[in-house]
Amino acid sequence: xxxxxxxxxxxxxxxxxxxxxxxxxxxxxxxxxxxxxxxxxxxxxxxxxxxxxxxxxxxxxxxxxxxxxxxxxxxxxxxxxxxxxxxxxxxxxxxxxxxxxxxxxxxxxxxxxxxxxxxxxxxxxxxxxxxxxxxxxxxxxxxxxxx
Numbered sequence: 001x002x003x004x005x006x007x008x009x010x011x012x013x014x015x016x017x018x019x020x021x022x023x024x025x026x027x028x029x030x031x032x033x034x035x036x037x038x039x040x041x042x043x044x045x046x047x048x049x050x051x052x053x054x055x056x057x058x059x060x061x062x063x064x065x066x067x068x069x070x071x072x073x074x075x076x077x078x079x080x081x082x083x084x085x086x087x088x089x090x091x092x093x094x095x096x097x098x099x100x101x102x103x104x105x106x107x108x109x110x111x112x113x114x115x116x117x118x119x120x121x122x123x124x125x126x127x128x129x130x131x132x133x134x135x136x137x138x139x140x141x142x143x144x145x146x147x
Contacts, residue, residue: 010099010118014050014076017043021143023054030136035060037068041143049075110135 011017025037039056051073058068072091073084083091083103092114094101099119105112110132117125122145130137 011081011096011121013096014074014081015045016121017074018045018050019043020146022146023056023141023143025139025141028138028140033061037141039068040146043074046073049073107132109133 019042021041021043023037023039023041027035027037029035036059037056038059039054041052041054043050043052045051051071053069053071055067055069057065059065071086073086073088075082075084076096079096080093081096082093085091092103092105092112094103094114094116099117101116101118103114103116105114110130113129115127117127124143126141126143128139128141130139
């Protein structure tokens with residue numbers, strides 16, 4: 001269960017993410033405004049894969065910190081991982097054969113593109129670039145395995 005601390009070159013299976021993680025996120029708007037999320041994330045085994053949940057505080061400029069939560073379901077299908085919203089709708093898919101997998105998701109006219117970096121497990125990142133008529137920001141999430 002979980003990631004071994006030996007030298008790594010990406011994920012071999014989805015289940016290497018199982019466990020609890022420290023999570024730090026920076027959301028950089030096009031105008032330079034930054035928001036920060038600090039919290040924890042957990043990947044817990046279910047019958048089809050891993051349930052993902054995160055909880056923490058979102059700090060936005062000029063506002064009081066607010067509680068924020070997010071949930072997804074991750075499933076491994078062969079050499080790929082499929083990510084679903086809590087209601088079962090597909091979100092995106094990425095391959096396990098690359099330490100820097102890429103995925104994209106179109107939400108209306110807004111385009112979400114992510115690059116994962118699993119090259120330095122047990123530390124990893126997900127960097128999202130979101131562009132469209134309603135959204136224009138970069139979001140970087142940094143995960144570190146909790147002891």
